[in-house]
Amino acid sequence: MTNEPLIYTVPAASLTLTTRDIEIALGYSDAAVPEYLPEMIDEALTVIQPLLDIRAGFRIYSGDDVSLSSDALSCRQTQLHIGRIIASRLRHSTSIAVFAATIGAQPETESHRLMEEGNMMGGFIVDTIGSAYAEATAEWIETNISAVAGLEGAANTNRYSPGYCDWLVKEQHVLFSLLPKGFCGISLTQSAVMLPIKSVSGIIGIGSGVKHEQYQCSVCDMQACIRKKLTDAHTHTHH
Amino acid sequence: MATTELLASLATCVERGKVNAKSPFPPDLKGQDGADEITVRVLAEGATPQEVLTQALMVGMNRVGEKFRDKNIFVPDLLMAARAMSASMVHLKPFFNSAEVRLRGTIVLGTVSGDLHDIGKKLVGMILEGAGWSIVDLGTDVPTQKFIDAVKEHPDCIVGMSALLTTTMASMEESVLQLKREFPATKVLVGGAPLTHEFAARIGADFYSPDPQGAVEYLNTISPMS
Ligand code: B1M
Numbered sequence: 001m002t003n004e005p006l007i008y009t010v011p012a013a014s015l016t017l018t019t020r021d022i023e024i025a026l027g028y029s030d031a032a033v034p035e036y037l038p039e040m041i042d043e044a045l046t047v048i049q050p051l052l053d054i055r056a057g058f059r060i061y062s063g064d065d066v067s068l069s070s071d072a073l074s075c076r077q078t079q080l081h082i083g084r085i086i087a088s089r090l091r092h093s094t095s096i097a098v099f100a101a102t103i104g105a106q107p108e109t110e111s112h113r114l115m116e117e118g119n120m121m122g123g124f125i126v127d128t129i130g131s132a133y134a135e136a137t138a139e140w141i142e143t144n145i146s147a148v149a150g151l152e153g154a155a156n157t158n159r160y161s162p163g164y165c166d167w168l169v170k171e172q173h174v175l176f177s178l179l180p181k182g183f184c185g186i187s188l189t190q191s192a193v194m195l196p197i198k199s200v201s202g203i204i205g206i207g208s209g210v211k212h213e214q215y216q217c218s219v220c221d222m223q224a225c226i227r228k229k230l231t232d233a234h235t236h237t238h239h
Numbered sequence: 240m241a242t243t244e245l246l247a248s249l250a251t252c253v254e255r256g257k258v259n260a261k262s263p264f265p266p267d268l269k270g271q272d273g274a275d276e277i278t279v280r281v282l283a284e285g286a287t288p289q290e291v292l293t294q295a296l297m298v299g300m301n302r303v304g305e306k307f308r309d310k311n312i313f314v315p316d317l318l319m320a321a322r323a324m325s326a327s328m329v330h331l332k333p334f335f336n337s338a339e340v341r342l343r344g345t346i347v348l349g350t351v352s353g354d355l356h357d358i359g360k361k362l363v364g365m366i367l368e369g370a371g372w373s374i375v376d377l378g379t380d381v382p383t384q385k386f387i388d389a390v391k392e393h394p395d396c397i398v399g400m401s402a403l404l405t406t407t408m409a410s411m412e413e414s415v416l417q418l419k420r421e422f423p424a425t426k427v428l429v430g431g432a433p434l435t436h437e438f439a440a441r442i443g444a445d446f447y448s449p450d451p452q453g454a455v456e457y458l459n460t461i462s463p464m465s
Pocket of ligand 1: 131134162163164165169192193194195197198199200201202226227230356358359360362363398399400401402403404405406428429430431432433448450451454
């Protein structure tokens with residue numbers, strides 16, 4: 001498996017986001033969609049598409065370069081404190097892919113411009129579409145890593161990101177030290193915010209003994225989970 | 240129509256996001272007057288601007304805030320409601336500098352230093368505005384000093400801070416600490432996805448709410464509107 005960093009320029013057309021996907025991202029998975037919305041979404045999709053500058057890439061660390069403990073991962077001399085939950089999911093990985101993905105800064109700029117102009121609705125929809133594209137790009141790079149692993153007869157885990165489970169966001173600095181400087185055009189602020197904003201980072205475990213889990217959150221009982229807090233708030237108040 | 244009925248339909252226009260007569264949304268109110276026209280009518284009928292604010296706009300926005308909290312409506316519906324409210328406010332603005340419209344007070348809002356999330360904080364601002372507050376939005380990546388300067392400029396204000404990442408919760412802690420050191424009596428509210436009640440209590444904030452409506456309800460208790 002190559003250890004060279006790989007970067008792809010991803011054509012927007014290979015990430016298919018439909019009007020319905022955006023309606024769901026806006027919250028309307030069960031509720032009736034307001035009549036005005038589909039047209040606004042279509043318009044925002046047309047606005048955002050030429051502004052996308054989608055880049056995604058990864059670097060694989062393998063063999064002696066990788067070691068895992070019960071709550072940390074080492075790639076060469078660099079230790080990532082990924083926490084117990086993610087470490088247990090990565091167990092049996094023989095290689096680790098460190099990835100980052102971005103849709104570029106222009107959609108964000110356009111969203112701000114619309115809001116400054118007083119068009120909060122347009123700005124918000126463009127922002128939501130940008131987030132959906134960022135997620136779709138992360139999905140795209142995961143599929144790609146999966147294909148690379150598959151070529152060697154290996155499987156892959158889900159993707160895991162700093163800021164999820166018990167892996168702290170501040171570890172972004174460590175994660176990015178494992179990638180070339182300015183990887184995919186992404187930079188990190190002191191407070192570990194990626195610029196452009198619509199970017200995602202993480203790791204994926206590779207090996208013949210690992211598996212991709214379908215329902216990973218439902219089997220986890222981490223008490224301090226932010227995601228759990230957010231979903232619980234949802235289910236408790238949903239009528 | 241009597242003013243009480245007009246005020247009630249104005250509240251409904253805000254709640255349902257019916258901006259004006261031309262607006263085709265929501266479809267069941269198509270062709271009917273919206274917030275814009277009804278405000279003109281109710282003022283002409285003798286309602287005071289204060290009554291329009293408290294008995295129509297705030298009533299409508301409160302229902303919107305509740306539905307949003309309960310996930311019965313989503314951000315686009317909230318933004319439509321805010322559009323309807325703005326269409327009405329245009330007619331109230333001329334009274335703002337006179338004593339004819341009294342707001343509850345001023346809220347200084349900002350996303351803390353190092354954090355660039357803007358939209359959540361903007362939505363909080365809209366809902367608080369709909370609850371009768373004047374909003375001073377300091378934007379994102381707001382250094383502590385900027386919060387302090389804003390409190391000096393608006394001495395009776397309440398401060399609202401937003402943080403969306405655990406890394407920037409540290410700057411929230413720092414800002415609350417310094418602000419409280421300089422202005423112990425100034426109330427500070429905090430919010431944002433990764434926050435908890437425990438964190439808010441530990442850093443000395445007066446209140447934490449996971450959603451904008453929680454902030455409205457807390458503020459109503461400390462500043463009831465006559
Ligand atoms: C003063 O009183 C108050 C009262 C209420 C207040 C208030 C103040 N301030 C806010 N509120 C409240 O009222 C507002 C209106 O309802 C709300 O404001 P919000 O801003 O929360 O709401 C917005 C209107 C809509 N909400 C949003 O737009 C955020 C939604 C979620 C799903 C989310 C999204 C969409 C994204 N993300 Co990410 N993201 C998540 C979010 C999880 C969630 N469900 O909240 C969160 C914020 N993200 C998280 C993370 C970790 C990350 N994200 C990342 C990336 C992304 C996307 C690009 C995919 C996308 C866009 C991000 C963006 N900034 O534009 C990364 C960082 C990006 C960067 N630039 O550095 C990355 C670091 C992951 C990674 N390693 O790649 C988590 C932060 C947790 C933490 N540990 O800090 C997170 C909570 C998800 C999780 N783990 O469950 C309330 O919070």
